[in-house]
Amino acid sequence: MNGHGFTSAFATQLAEYVEFKRAMGCDGASRIWYLNEFDSYCAEHERTLFDQETVEAWVTAQLATSGRYRSWMSYIRDLGRFLRATGHTDAYVLSDRWKSAVVPARPYLLTAKEIDAFFAAAAQLNTASPWRWQASAFFTLMHSSGLRTCEVRRLLVEHVDLPGRRIDVIWSKGRRSRRLPITSDIADVLAACDDTSRSTIGAGRETFFTSSTGQPVTAATVGVMFNRIWDNAGLARPASGQRPRPYDFRHHFAYANIERWMADGIDVGAMLPYLSTYMGHATVESTYYYIHTSPGFMDAYGHITAGAGSLLPEVGFE
Structure with missing residues:
Protein backbone atom coordinates (compact mmCIF):
# COMPACT_ATOMS: atom_id res chain seq x y z
CA MET A 1 0.00 0.00 0.00
CA ASN A 2 1.16 3.58 -0.66
CA GLY A 3 -0.16 7.11 -0.66
CA HIS A 4 -1.90 6.59 -3.99
CA GLY A 5 -3.57 3.33 -3.02
CA PHE A 6 -1.61 1.11 -5.41
CA THR A 7 -1.51 -2.55 -4.32
CA SER A 8 -0.41 -4.58 -7.35
CA ALA A 9 3.05 -5.90 -8.19
CA PHE A 10 3.63 -2.56 -9.94
CA ALA A 11 2.74 -0.41 -6.90
CA THR A 12 6.24 0.96 -6.38
CA GLN A 13 6.78 1.77 -10.05
CA LEU A 14 3.34 3.38 -10.34
CA ALA A 15 4.01 5.59 -7.32
CA GLU A 16 7.41 6.59 -8.71
CA TYR A 17 5.84 7.43 -12.06
CA VAL A 18 3.11 9.56 -10.46
CA GLU A 19 5.67 11.51 -8.43
CA PHE A 20 7.82 12.00 -11.52
CA LYS A 21 4.88 13.42 -13.48
CA ARG A 22 3.91 15.61 -10.53
CA ALA A 23 7.43 17.04 -10.41
CA MET A 24 7.03 17.84 -14.10
CA GLY A 25 3.82 19.74 -13.39
CA CYS A 26 1.47 16.98 -14.57
CA ASP A 27 -0.66 16.03 -11.58
CA GLY A 28 -4.13 15.68 -13.04
CA ALA A 29 -6.68 13.47 -11.28
CA SER A 30 -7.56 11.69 -14.52
CA ARG A 31 -4.10 10.10 -14.77
CA ILE A 32 -4.30 8.84 -11.16
CA TRP A 33 -7.77 7.42 -11.72
CA TYR A 34 -6.78 5.35 -14.76
CA LEU A 35 -3.54 4.18 -13.16
CA ASN A 36 -5.58 2.98 -10.20
CA GLU A 37 -7.83 1.11 -12.62
CA PHE A 38 -4.76 -0.55 -14.15
CA ASP A 39 -3.37 -1.32 -10.71
CA SER A 40 -6.63 -2.93 -9.57
CA TYR A 41 -6.82 -5.00 -12.74
CA CYS A 42 -3.26 -6.28 -12.27
CA ALA A 43 -3.87 -7.12 -8.61
CA GLU A 44 -7.11 -8.95 -9.39
CA HIS A 45 -5.58 -10.96 -12.26
CA GLU A 46 -2.21 -11.48 -10.52
CA ARG A 47 -0.27 -9.78 -13.30
CA THR A 48 3.40 -9.38 -12.42
CA LEU A 49 5.01 -8.57 -15.79
CA PHE A 50 4.56 -5.24 -17.56
CA ASP A 51 4.51 -7.00 -20.92
CA GLN A 52 2.34 -6.81 -24.03
CA GLU A 53 -0.12 -9.41 -22.74
CA THR A 54 -0.73 -7.53 -19.47
CA VAL A 55 -1.01 -4.06 -20.95
CA GLU A 56 -3.18 -4.97 -23.92
CA ALA A 57 -5.44 -7.17 -21.78
CA TRP A 58 -6.16 -4.19 -19.53
CA VAL A 59 -6.64 -1.86 -22.50
CA THR A 60 -9.11 -4.31 -24.05
CA ALA A 61 -11.05 -4.53 -20.78
CA GLN A 62 -11.04 -0.73 -20.42
CA LEU A 63 -12.34 -0.22 -23.94
CA ALA A 64 -15.44 -2.20 -23.07
CA THR A 65 -16.56 0.65 -20.79
CA SER A 66 -14.95 3.74 -22.33
CA GLY A 67 -16.49 3.60 -25.79
CA ARG A 68 -14.72 5.53 -28.51
CA TYR A 69 -12.71 7.74 -26.13
CA ARG A 70 -9.08 6.66 -26.02
CA SER A 71 -7.15 9.62 -24.63
CA TRP A 72 -6.51 7.62 -21.44
CA MET A 73 -4.26 5.27 -23.43
CA SER A 74 -1.58 7.95 -23.37
CA TYR A 75 -1.16 7.34 -19.63
CA ILE A 76 -0.36 3.63 -19.93
CA ARG A 77 1.81 4.30 -23.00
CA ASP A 78 3.75 6.97 -21.13
CA LEU A 79 4.12 4.66 -18.13
CA GLY A 80 5.78 2.09 -20.38
CA ARG A 81 8.24 4.70 -21.64
CA PHE A 82 8.97 5.78 -18.06
CA LEU A 83 9.69 2.20 -16.99
CA ARG A 84 12.08 1.71 -19.89
CA ALA A 85 13.86 4.96 -19.10
CA THR A 86 14.32 3.94 -15.47
CA GLY A 87 15.94 0.59 -16.13
CA HIS A 88 13.00 -1.72 -16.87
CA THR A 89 14.12 -2.34 -20.45
CA ASP A 90 11.61 -5.14 -21.04
CA ALA A 91 8.59 -2.95 -20.24
CA TYR A 92 6.05 -2.84 -23.03
CA VAL A 93 5.13 0.48 -24.64
CA LEU A 94 1.57 0.37 -25.97
CA SER A 95 1.58 0.21 -29.76
CA ASP A 96 0.25 3.12 -31.80
CA ARG A 97 -2.09 0.68 -33.52
CA TRP A 98 -4.42 1.21 -30.56
CA LYS A 99 -4.77 4.88 -31.36
CA SER A 100 -8.05 5.92 -32.94
CA ALA A 101 -8.18 8.33 -35.82
CA VAL A 102 -8.20 11.95 -34.70
CA VAL A 103 -11.44 13.64 -35.71
CA PRO A 104 -11.42 17.28 -34.60
CA ALA A 105 -14.72 18.39 -33.14
CA ARG A 106 -16.64 20.83 -35.27
CA PRO A 107 -17.15 24.01 -33.27
CA TYR A 108 -20.46 25.58 -32.44
CA LEU A 109 -20.31 29.04 -34.01
CA LEU A 110 -21.43 31.50 -31.37
CA THR A 111 -23.34 34.56 -32.52
CA ALA A 233 -30.24 32.71 -20.86
CA GLY A 234 -33.07 30.98 -22.73
CA LEU A 235 -30.73 30.01 -25.55
CA ALA A 236 -31.78 27.13 -27.78
CA ARG A 237 -29.74 24.00 -28.38
CA PRO A 238 -29.54 22.56 -31.88
CA ALA A 239 -31.48 19.33 -32.38
CA SER A 240 -28.52 17.83 -34.20
CA GLY A 241 -24.89 18.62 -34.87
CA GLN A 242 -22.39 20.27 -32.55
CA ARG A 243 -23.73 21.51 -29.22
CA PRO A 244 -22.38 24.70 -27.61
CA ARG A 245 -19.53 24.19 -25.15
CA PRO A 246 -17.04 26.38 -23.23
CA TYR A 247 -14.26 25.79 -25.76
CA ASP A 248 -16.32 27.55 -28.43
CA PHE A 249 -15.39 30.86 -26.78
CA ARG A 250 -11.74 30.19 -27.71
CA HIS A 251 -12.76 29.38 -31.25
CA HIS A 252 -14.80 32.58 -31.45
CA PHE A 253 -11.80 34.58 -30.24
CA ALA A 254 -9.74 33.33 -33.18
CA TYR A 255 -12.14 34.00 -36.01
CA ALA A 256 -13.48 37.23 -34.49
CA ASN A 257 -9.96 38.68 -34.65
CA ILE A 258 -9.61 37.59 -38.27
CA GLU A 259 -12.92 39.14 -39.23
CA ARG A 260 -12.07 42.40 -37.43
CA TRP A 261 -8.71 42.64 -39.22
CA MET A 262 -10.40 42.04 -42.56
CA ALA A 263 -12.98 44.74 -41.85
CA ASP A 264 -10.20 47.18 -40.90
CA GLY A 265 -8.15 46.38 -44.01
CA ILE A 266 -5.27 44.88 -41.97
CA ASP A 267 -2.98 42.28 -43.56
CA VAL A 268 -4.34 39.08 -41.99
CA GLY A 269 -1.38 36.99 -43.16
CA ALA A 270 1.03 39.28 -41.35
CA MET A 271 -1.05 39.22 -38.17
CA LEU A 272 -1.60 35.47 -38.03
CA PRO A 273 1.74 34.62 -36.30
CA TYR A 274 0.86 37.10 -33.52
CA LEU A 275 -2.53 35.44 -33.04
CA SER A 276 -0.87 32.04 -33.02
CA THR A 277 1.58 33.09 -30.31
CA TYR A 278 -1.15 34.72 -28.22
CA MET A 279 -3.26 31.56 -28.33
CA GLY A 280 -0.32 29.34 -27.38
CA HIS A 281 -0.12 27.37 -30.62
CA ALA A 282 3.08 25.58 -31.56
CA THR A 283 2.62 26.44 -35.25
CA VAL A 284 0.60 28.82 -37.38
CA GLU A 285 -1.08 25.79 -38.96
CA SER A 286 -2.82 25.09 -35.63
CA THR A 287 -4.34 28.57 -35.71
CA TYR A 288 -5.37 28.07 -39.32
CA TYR A 289 -7.73 25.27 -38.26
CA TYR A 290 -9.81 27.77 -36.27
CA ILE A 291 -10.11 29.98 -39.32
CA HIS A 292 -11.26 27.44 -41.89
CA THR A 293 -14.27 26.54 -39.73
CA SER A 294 -15.32 30.15 -39.18
CA PRO A 295 -18.48 31.68 -40.72
CA GLY A 296 -16.52 33.81 -43.16
CA PHE A 297 -13.87 31.23 -44.01
CA MET A 298 -13.74 31.82 -47.76
CA ASP A 299 -13.28 35.56 -47.27
CA ALA A 300 -10.66 34.95 -44.60
CA TYR A 301 -8.91 32.39 -46.79
CA GLY A 302 -8.62 34.87 -49.60
CA HIS A 303 -7.19 37.57 -47.35
CA ILE A 304 -4.67 35.22 -45.75
CA THR A 305 -3.39 33.55 -48.91
CA ALA A 306 -3.09 36.91 -50.65
CA GLY A 307 -0.92 38.37 -47.94
CA ALA A 308 0.84 35.37 -46.47
CA GLY A 309 2.94 34.30 -49.42
CA SER A 310 4.87 31.23 -48.31
CA LEU A 311 3.86 31.71 -44.70
CA LEU A 312 1.17 29.02 -44.87
CA PRO A 313 1.36 25.61 -46.58
CA GLU A 314 -1.33 24.31 -48.88
CA VAL A 315 -4.08 22.59 -46.94
CA GLY A 316 -6.85 20.41 -48.31
CA PHE A 317 -10.40 20.79 -47.03
CA GLU A 318 -12.43 17.81 -48.14
Missing part, protein backbone atom coordinates in the same frame (compact mmCIF):
# COMPACT_ATOMS: atom_id res chain seq x y z
CA ALA A 112 -23.03 38.03 -31.00
CA LYS A 113 -26.62 37.76 -29.74
CA GLU A 114 -25.91 34.46 -27.99
CA ILE A 115 -22.74 35.82 -26.39
CA ASP A 116 -24.54 38.91 -25.07
CA ALA A 117 -27.36 36.78 -23.65
CA PHE A 118 -24.91 34.32 -22.11
CA PHE A 119 -22.97 36.97 -20.19
CA ALA A 120 -26.16 38.70 -19.08
CA ALA A 121 -27.26 35.38 -17.57
CA ALA A 122 -23.81 34.72 -16.09
CA ALA A 123 -23.99 37.98 -14.17
CA GLN A 124 -27.28 36.83 -12.62
CA LEU A 125 -26.24 33.25 -11.83
CA ASN A 126 -27.99 32.06 -8.68
CA THR A 127 -25.81 29.53 -6.88
CA ALA A 128 -24.30 29.12 -3.43
CA SER A 129 -20.89 28.28 -4.88
CA PRO A 130 -18.13 30.75 -5.87
CA TRP A 131 -19.41 30.47 -9.43
CA ARG A 132 -21.96 33.11 -8.43
CA TRP A 133 -19.26 35.77 -8.80
CA GLN A 134 -16.65 33.80 -10.76
CA ALA A 135 -18.69 32.79 -13.81
CA SER A 136 -18.51 36.14 -15.65
CA ALA A 137 -14.74 36.43 -15.12
CA PHE A 138 -14.01 32.80 -15.99
CA PHE A 139 -15.82 32.83 -19.32
CA THR A 140 -14.68 36.39 -20.08
CA LEU A 141 -11.08 35.13 -20.16
CA MET A 142 -12.04 32.43 -22.62
CA HIS A 143 -14.07 34.79 -24.80
CA SER A 144 -11.85 37.88 -24.72
CA SER A 145 -8.40 36.28 -24.41
CA GLY A 146 -8.95 32.96 -26.15
CA LEU A 147 -7.64 30.85 -23.28
CA ARG A 148 -8.15 27.11 -23.15
CA THR A 149 -10.52 25.85 -20.45
CA CYS A 150 -7.66 24.13 -18.62
CA GLU A 151 -5.57 27.32 -18.71
CA VAL A 152 -8.27 29.31 -16.95
CA ARG A 153 -8.86 26.54 -14.41
CA ARG A 154 -5.15 26.33 -13.51
CA LEU A 155 -4.48 30.08 -13.45
CA LEU A 156 -2.73 30.93 -10.18
CA VAL A 157 -3.44 34.09 -8.21
CA GLU A 158 0.24 35.03 -8.46
CA HIS A 159 0.07 34.85 -12.25
CA VAL A 160 -2.64 37.51 -12.52
CA ASP A 161 -1.06 40.98 -12.53
CA LEU A 162 -4.01 43.36 -12.48
CA PRO A 163 -2.04 46.62 -12.08
CA GLY A 164 0.20 45.54 -14.97
CA ARG A 165 -2.79 44.31 -16.98
CA ARG A 166 -1.30 40.96 -17.86
CA ILE A 167 -1.59 37.28 -17.00
CA ASP A 168 0.99 34.50 -17.21
CA VAL A 169 -0.06 31.15 -18.62
CA ILE A 170 2.54 28.73 -17.30
CA TRP A 171 3.41 25.34 -18.73
CA SER A 172 0.31 24.89 -20.83
CA LYS A 173 -0.11 22.57 -23.82
CA GLY A 174 3.26 21.30 -25.04
CA ARG A 175 4.81 22.66 -21.81
CA ARG A 176 4.80 26.15 -23.31
CA SER A 177 4.32 29.36 -21.31
CA ARG A 178 3.26 32.81 -22.44
CA ARG A 179 2.52 36.26 -21.02
CA LEU A 180 -0.68 37.87 -22.26
CA PRO A 181 -1.67 41.53 -22.06
CA ILE A 182 -5.30 42.15 -21.09
CA THR A 183 -7.47 45.20 -21.58
CA SER A 184 -8.58 47.47 -18.76
CA ASP A 185 -12.14 46.13 -19.13
CA ILE A 186 -10.97 42.56 -18.56
CA ALA A 187 -8.77 43.68 -15.68
CA ASP A 188 -11.81 45.32 -14.07
CA VAL A 189 -13.84 42.11 -14.38
CA LEU A 190 -11.01 40.06 -12.86
CA ALA A 191 -10.49 42.61 -10.08
CA ALA A 192 -14.16 42.45 -9.07
CA CYS A 193 -13.95 38.65 -9.00
CA ASP A 194 -10.73 38.71 -6.99
CA ASP A 195 -12.14 41.20 -4.43
CA THR A 196 -15.17 39.01 -3.77
CA SER A 197 -13.05 35.85 -3.56
CA ARG A 198 -10.70 37.46 -1.04
CA SER A 199 -13.54 38.71 1.15
CA THR A 200 -15.52 35.46 0.93
CA ILE A 201 -12.90 32.72 0.72
CA GLY A 202 -9.83 34.49 2.06
CA ALA A 203 -6.49 35.61 0.67
CA GLY A 204 -4.84 32.21 0.88
CA ARG A 205 -6.32 30.56 -2.19
CA GLU A 206 -3.82 29.21 -4.73
CA THR A 207 -5.78 29.32 -7.97
CA PHE A 208 -7.59 32.44 -9.14
CA PHE A 209 -10.80 30.48 -9.68
CA THR A 210 -11.71 28.07 -6.93
CA SER A 211 -14.40 25.68 -5.75
CA SER A 212 -16.28 26.13 -2.48
CA THR A 213 -13.70 23.85 -0.82
CA GLY A 214 -10.79 26.01 -1.96
CA GLN A 215 -9.68 23.57 -4.64
CA PRO A 216 -9.18 24.37 -8.35
CA VAL A 217 -12.40 24.10 -10.34
CA THR A 218 -12.78 20.88 -12.32
CA ALA A 219 -13.35 20.53 -16.05
CA ALA A 220 -16.67 18.80 -15.39
CA THR A 221 -17.89 21.70 -13.25
CA VAL A 222 -17.00 24.20 -15.98
CA GLY A 223 -19.20 22.26 -18.40
CA VAL A 224 -22.06 22.06 -15.91
CA MET A 225 -21.95 25.80 -15.22
CA PHE A 226 -21.70 26.68 -18.90
CA ASN A 227 -24.80 24.62 -19.65
CA ARG A 228 -26.70 26.11 -16.70
CA ILE A 229 -25.93 29.65 -17.83
CA TRP A 230 -26.81 28.80 -21.43
CA ASP A 231 -30.19 27.45 -20.35
CA ASN A 232 -30.82 30.35 -17.94
Whole structure:
Protein backbone atom coordinates (compact mmCIF):
# COMPACT_ATOMS: atom_id res chain seq x y z
CA MET A 1 0.00 0.00 0.00
CA ASN A 2 1.16 3.58 -0.66
CA GLY A 3 -0.16 7.11 -0.66
CA HIS A 4 -1.90 6.59 -3.99
CA GLY A 5 -3.57 3.33 -3.02
CA PHE A 6 -1.61 1.11 -5.41
CA THR A 7 -1.51 -2.55 -4.32
CA SER A 8 -0.41 -4.58 -7.35
CA ALA A 9 3.05 -5.90 -8.19
CA PHE A 10 3.63 -2.56 -9.94
CA ALA A 11 2.74 -0.41 -6.90
CA THR A 12 6.24 0.96 -6.38
CA GLN A 13 6.78 1.77 -10.05
CA LEU A 14 3.34 3.38 -10.34
CA ALA A 15 4.01 5.59 -7.32
CA GLU A 16 7.41 6.59 -8.71
CA TYR A 17 5.84 7.43 -12.06
CA VAL A 18 3.11 9.56 -10.46
CA GLU A 19 5.67 11.51 -8.43
CA PHE A 20 7.82 12.00 -11.52
CA LYS A 21 4.88 13.42 -13.48
CA ARG A 22 3.91 15.61 -10.53
CA ALA A 23 7.43 17.04 -10.41
CA MET A 24 7.03 17.84 -14.10
CA GLY A 25 3.82 19.74 -13.39
CA CYS A 26 1.47 16.98 -14.57
CA ASP A 27 -0.66 16.03 -11.58
CA GLY A 28 -4.13 15.68 -13.04
CA ALA A 29 -6.68 13.47 -11.28
CA SER A 30 -7.56 11.69 -14.52
CA ARG A 31 -4.10 10.10 -14.77
CA ILE A 32 -4.30 8.84 -11.16
CA TRP A 33 -7.77 7.42 -11.72
CA TYR A 34 -6.78 5.35 -14.76
CA LEU A 35 -3.54 4.18 -13.16
CA ASN A 36 -5.58 2.98 -10.20
CA GLU A 37 -7.83 1.11 -12.62
CA PHE A 38 -4.76 -0.55 -14.15
CA ASP A 39 -3.37 -1.32 -10.71
CA SER A 40 -6.63 -2.93 -9.57
CA TYR A 41 -6.82 -5.00 -12.74
CA CYS A 42 -3.26 -6.28 -12.27
CA ALA A 43 -3.87 -7.12 -8.61
CA GLU A 44 -7.11 -8.95 -9.39
CA HIS A 45 -5.58 -10.96 -12.26
CA GLU A 46 -2.21 -11.48 -10.52
CA ARG A 47 -0.27 -9.78 -13.30
CA THR A 48 3.40 -9.38 -12.42
CA LEU A 49 5.01 -8.57 -15.79
CA PHE A 50 4.56 -5.24 -17.56
CA ASP A 51 4.51 -7.00 -20.92
CA GLN A 52 2.34 -6.81 -24.03
CA GLU A 53 -0.12 -9.41 -22.74
CA THR A 54 -0.73 -7.53 -19.47
CA VAL A 55 -1.01 -4.06 -20.95
CA GLU A 56 -3.18 -4.97 -23.92
CA ALA A 57 -5.44 -7.17 -21.78
CA TRP A 58 -6.16 -4.19 -19.53
CA VAL A 59 -6.64 -1.86 -22.50
CA THR A 60 -9.11 -4.31 -24.05
CA ALA A 61 -11.05 -4.53 -20.78
CA GLN A 62 -11.04 -0.73 -20.42
CA LEU A 63 -12.34 -0.22 -23.94
CA ALA A 64 -15.44 -2.20 -23.07
CA THR A 65 -16.56 0.65 -20.79
CA SER A 66 -14.95 3.74 -22.33
CA GLY A 67 -16.49 3.60 -25.79
CA ARG A 68 -14.72 5.53 -28.51
CA TYR A 69 -12.71 7.74 -26.13
CA ARG A 70 -9.08 6.66 -26.02
CA SER A 71 -7.15 9.62 -24.63
CA TRP A 72 -6.51 7.62 -21.44
CA MET A 73 -4.26 5.27 -23.43
CA SER A 74 -1.58 7.95 -23.37
CA TYR A 75 -1.16 7.34 -19.63
CA ILE A 76 -0.36 3.63 -19.93
CA ARG A 77 1.81 4.30 -23.00
CA ASP A 78 3.75 6.97 -21.13
CA LEU A 79 4.12 4.66 -18.13
CA GLY A 80 5.78 2.09 -20.38
CA ARG A 81 8.24 4.70 -21.64
CA PHE A 82 8.97 5.78 -18.06
CA LEU A 83 9.69 2.20 -16.99
CA ARG A 84 12.08 1.71 -19.89
CA ALA A 85 13.86 4.96 -19.10
CA THR A 86 14.32 3.94 -15.47
CA GLY A 87 15.94 0.59 -16.13
CA HIS A 88 13.00 -1.72 -16.87
CA THR A 89 14.12 -2.34 -20.45
CA ASP A 90 11.61 -5.14 -21.04
CA ALA A 91 8.59 -2.95 -20.24
CA TYR A 92 6.05 -2.84 -23.03
CA VAL A 93 5.13 0.48 -24.64
CA LEU A 94 1.57 0.37 -25.97
CA SER A 95 1.58 0.21 -29.76
CA ASP A 96 0.25 3.12 -31.80
CA ARG A 97 -2.09 0.68 -33.52
CA TRP A 98 -4.42 1.21 -30.56
CA LYS A 99 -4.77 4.88 -31.36
CA SER A 100 -8.05 5.92 -32.94
CA ALA A 101 -8.18 8.33 -35.82
CA VAL A 102 -8.20 11.95 -34.70
CA VAL A 103 -11.44 13.64 -35.71
CA PRO A 104 -11.42 17.28 -34.60
CA ALA A 105 -14.72 18.39 -33.14
CA ARG A 106 -16.64 20.83 -35.27
CA PRO A 107 -17.15 24.01 -33.27
CA TYR A 108 -20.46 25.58 -32.44
CA LEU A 109 -20.31 29.04 -34.01
CA LEU A 110 -21.43 31.50 -31.37
CA THR A 111 -23.34 34.56 -32.52
CA ALA A 112 -23.03 38.03 -31.00
CA LYS A 113 -26.62 37.76 -29.74
CA GLU A 114 -25.91 34.46 -27.99
CA ILE A 115 -22.74 35.82 -26.39
CA ASP A 116 -24.54 38.91 -25.07
CA ALA A 117 -27.36 36.78 -23.65
CA PHE A 118 -24.91 34.32 -22.11
CA PHE A 119 -22.97 36.97 -20.19
CA ALA A 120 -26.16 38.70 -19.08
CA ALA A 121 -27.26 35.38 -17.57
CA ALA A 122 -23.81 34.72 -16.09
CA ALA A 123 -23.99 37.98 -14.17
CA GLN A 124 -27.28 36.83 -12.62
CA LEU A 125 -26.24 33.25 -11.83
CA ASN A 126 -27.99 32.06 -8.68
CA THR A 127 -25.81 29.53 -6.88
CA ALA A 128 -24.30 29.12 -3.43
CA SER A 129 -20.89 28.28 -4.88
CA PRO A 130 -18.13 30.75 -5.87
CA TRP A 131 -19.41 30.47 -9.43
CA ARG A 132 -21.96 33.11 -8.43
CA TRP A 133 -19.26 35.77 -8.80
CA GLN A 134 -16.65 33.80 -10.76
CA ALA A 135 -18.69 32.79 -13.81
CA SER A 136 -18.51 36.14 -15.65
CA ALA A 137 -14.74 36.43 -15.12
CA PHE A 138 -14.01 32.80 -15.99
CA PHE A 139 -15.82 32.83 -19.32
CA THR A 140 -14.68 36.39 -20.08
CA LEU A 141 -11.08 35.13 -20.16
CA MET A 142 -12.04 32.43 -22.62
CA HIS A 143 -14.07 34.79 -24.80
CA SER A 144 -11.85 37.88 -24.72
CA SER A 145 -8.40 36.28 -24.41
CA GLY A 146 -8.95 32.96 -26.15
CA LEU A 147 -7.64 30.85 -23.28
CA ARG A 148 -8.15 27.11 -23.15
CA THR A 149 -10.52 25.85 -20.45
CA CYS A 150 -7.66 24.13 -18.62
CA GLU A 151 -5.57 27.32 -18.71
CA VAL A 152 -8.27 29.31 -16.95
CA ARG A 153 -8.86 26.54 -14.41
CA ARG A 154 -5.15 26.33 -13.51
CA LEU A 155 -4.48 30.08 -13.45
CA LEU A 156 -2.73 30.93 -10.18
CA VAL A 157 -3.44 34.09 -8.21
CA GLU A 158 0.24 35.03 -8.46
CA HIS A 159 0.07 34.85 -12.25
CA VAL A 160 -2.64 37.51 -12.52
CA ASP A 161 -1.06 40.98 -12.53
CA LEU A 162 -4.01 43.36 -12.48
CA PRO A 163 -2.04 46.62 -12.08
CA GLY A 164 0.20 45.54 -14.97
CA ARG A 165 -2.79 44.31 -16.98
CA ARG A 166 -1.30 40.96 -17.86
CA ILE A 167 -1.59 37.28 -17.00
CA ASP A 168 0.99 34.50 -17.21
CA VAL A 169 -0.06 31.15 -18.62
CA ILE A 170 2.54 28.73 -17.30
CA TRP A 171 3.41 25.34 -18.73
CA SER A 172 0.31 24.89 -20.83
CA LYS A 173 -0.11 22.57 -23.82
CA GLY A 174 3.26 21.30 -25.04
CA ARG A 175 4.81 22.66 -21.81
CA ARG A 176 4.80 26.15 -23.31
CA SER A 177 4.32 29.36 -21.31
CA ARG A 178 3.26 32.81 -22.44
CA ARG A 179 2.52 36.26 -21.02
CA LEU A 180 -0.68 37.87 -22.26
CA PRO A 181 -1.67 41.53 -22.06
CA ILE A 182 -5.30 42.15 -21.09
CA THR A 183 -7.47 45.20 -21.58
CA SER A 184 -8.58 47.47 -18.76
CA ASP A 185 -12.14 46.13 -19.13
CA ILE A 186 -10.97 42.56 -18.56
CA ALA A 187 -8.77 43.68 -15.68
CA ASP A 188 -11.81 45.32 -14.07
CA VAL A 189 -13.84 42.11 -14.38
CA LEU A 190 -11.01 40.06 -12.86
CA ALA A 191 -10.49 42.61 -10.08
CA ALA A 192 -14.16 42.45 -9.07
CA CYS A 193 -13.95 38.65 -9.00
CA ASP A 194 -10.73 38.71 -6.99
CA ASP A 195 -12.14 41.20 -4.43
CA THR A 196 -15.17 39.01 -3.77
CA SER A 197 -13.05 35.85 -3.56
CA ARG A 198 -10.70 37.46 -1.04
CA SER A 199 -13.54 38.71 1.15
CA THR A 200 -15.52 35.46 0.93
CA ILE A 201 -12.90 32.72 0.72
CA GLY A 202 -9.83 34.49 2.06
CA ALA A 203 -6.49 35.61 0.67
CA GLY A 204 -4.84 32.21 0.88
CA ARG A 205 -6.32 30.56 -2.19
CA GLU A 206 -3.82 29.21 -4.73
CA THR A 207 -5.78 29.32 -7.97
CA PHE A 208 -7.59 32.44 -9.14
CA PHE A 209 -10.80 30.48 -9.68
CA THR A 210 -11.71 28.07 -6.93
CA SER A 211 -14.40 25.68 -5.75
CA SER A 212 -16.28 26.13 -2.48
CA THR A 213 -13.70 23.85 -0.82
CA GLY A 214 -10.79 26.01 -1.96
CA GLN A 215 -9.68 23.57 -4.64
CA PRO A 216 -9.18 24.37 -8.35
CA VAL A 217 -12.40 24.10 -10.34
CA THR A 218 -12.78 20.88 -12.32
CA ALA A 219 -13.35 20.53 -16.05
CA ALA A 220 -16.67 18.80 -15.39
CA THR A 221 -17.89 21.70 -13.25
CA VAL A 222 -17.00 24.20 -15.98
CA GLY A 223 -19.20 22.26 -18.40
CA VAL A 224 -22.06 22.06 -15.91
CA MET A 225 -21.95 25.80 -15.22
CA PHE A 226 -21.70 26.68 -18.90
CA ASN A 227 -24.80 24.62 -19.65
CA ARG A 228 -26.70 26.11 -16.70
CA ILE A 229 -25.93 29.65 -17.83
CA TRP A 230 -26.81 28.80 -21.43
CA ASP A 231 -30.19 27.45 -20.35
CA ASN A 232 -30.82 30.35 -17.94
CA ALA A 233 -30.24 32.71 -20.86
CA GLY A 234 -33.07 30.98 -22.73
CA LEU A 235 -30.73 30.01 -25.55
CA ALA A 236 -31.78 27.13 -27.78
CA ARG A 237 -29.74 24.00 -28.38
CA PRO A 238 -29.54 22.56 -31.88
CA ALA A 239 -31.48 19.33 -32.38
CA SER A 240 -28.52 17.83 -34.20
CA GLY A 241 -24.89 18.62 -34.87
CA GLN A 242 -22.39 20.27 -32.55
CA ARG A 243 -23.73 21.51 -29.22
CA PRO A 244 -22.38 24.70 -27.61
CA ARG A 245 -19.53 24.19 -25.15
CA PRO A 246 -17.04 26.38 -23.23
CA TYR A 247 -14.26 25.79 -25.76
CA ASP A 248 -16.32 27.55 -28.43
CA PHE A 249 -15.39 30.86 -26.78
CA ARG A 250 -11.74 30.19 -27.71
CA HIS A 251 -12.76 29.38 -31.25
CA HIS A 252 -14.80 32.58 -31.45
CA PHE A 253 -11.80 34.58 -30.24
CA ALA A 254 -9.74 33.33 -33.18
CA TYR A 255 -12.14 34.00 -36.01
CA ALA A 256 -13.48 37.23 -34.49
CA ASN A 257 -9.96 38.68 -34.65
CA ILE A 258 -9.61 37.59 -38.27
CA GLU A 259 -12.92 39.14 -39.23
CA ARG A 260 -12.07 42.40 -37.43
CA TRP A 261 -8.71 42.64 -39.22
CA MET A 262 -10.40 42.04 -42.56
CA ALA A 263 -12.98 44.74 -41.85
CA ASP A 264 -10.20 47.18 -40.90
CA GLY A 265 -8.15 46.38 -44.01
CA ILE A 266 -5.27 44.88 -41.97
CA ASP A 267 -2.98 42.28 -43.56
CA VAL A 268 -4.34 39.08 -41.99
CA GLY A 269 -1.38 36.99 -43.16
CA ALA A 270 1.03 39.28 -41.35
CA MET A 271 -1.05 39.22 -38.17
CA LEU A 272 -1.60 35.47 -38.03
CA PRO A 273 1.74 34.62 -36.30
CA TYR A 274 0.86 37.10 -33.52
CA LEU A 275 -2.53 35.44 -33.04
CA SER A 276 -0.87 32.04 -33.02
CA THR A 277 1.58 33.09 -30.31
CA TYR A 278 -1.15 34.72 -28.22
CA MET A 279 -3.26 31.56 -28.33
CA GLY A 280 -0.32 29.34 -27.38
CA HIS A 281 -0.12 27.37 -30.62
CA ALA A 282 3.08 25.58 -31.56
CA THR A 283 2.62 26.44 -35.25
CA VAL A 284 0.60 28.82 -37.38
CA GLU A 285 -1.08 25.79 -38.96
CA SER A 286 -2.82 25.09 -35.63
CA THR A 287 -4.34 28.57 -35.71
CA TYR A 288 -5.37 28.07 -39.32
CA TYR A 289 -7.73 25.27 -38.26
CA TYR A 290 -9.81 27.77 -36.27
CA ILE A 291 -10.11 29.98 -39.32
CA HIS A 292 -11.26 27.44 -41.89
CA THR A 293 -14.27 26.54 -39.73
CA SER A 294 -15.32 30.15 -39.18
CA PRO A 295 -18.48 31.68 -40.72
CA GLY A 296 -16.52 33.81 -43.16
CA PHE A 297 -13.87 31.23 -44.01
CA MET A 298 -13.74 31.82 -47.76
CA ASP A 299 -13.28 35.56 -47.27
CA ALA A 300 -10.66 34.95 -44.60
CA TYR A 301 -8.91 32.39 -46.79
CA GLY A 302 -8.62 34.87 -49.60
CA HIS A 303 -7.19 37.57 -47.35
CA ILE A 304 -4.67 35.22 -45.75
CA THR A 305 -3.39 33.55 -48.91
CA ALA A 306 -3.09 36.91 -50.65
CA GLY A 307 -0.92 38.37 -47.94
CA ALA A 308 0.84 35.37 -46.47
CA GLY A 309 2.94 34.30 -49.42
CA SER A 310 4.87 31.23 -48.31
CA LEU A 311 3.86 31.71 -44.70
CA LEU A 312 1.17 29.02 -44.87
CA PRO A 313 1.36 25.61 -46.58
CA GLU A 314 -1.33 24.31 -48.88
CA VAL A 315 -4.08 22.59 -46.94
CA GLY A 316 -6.85 20.41 -48.31
CA PHE A 317 -10.40 20.79 -47.03
CA GLU A 318 -12.43 17.81 -48.14
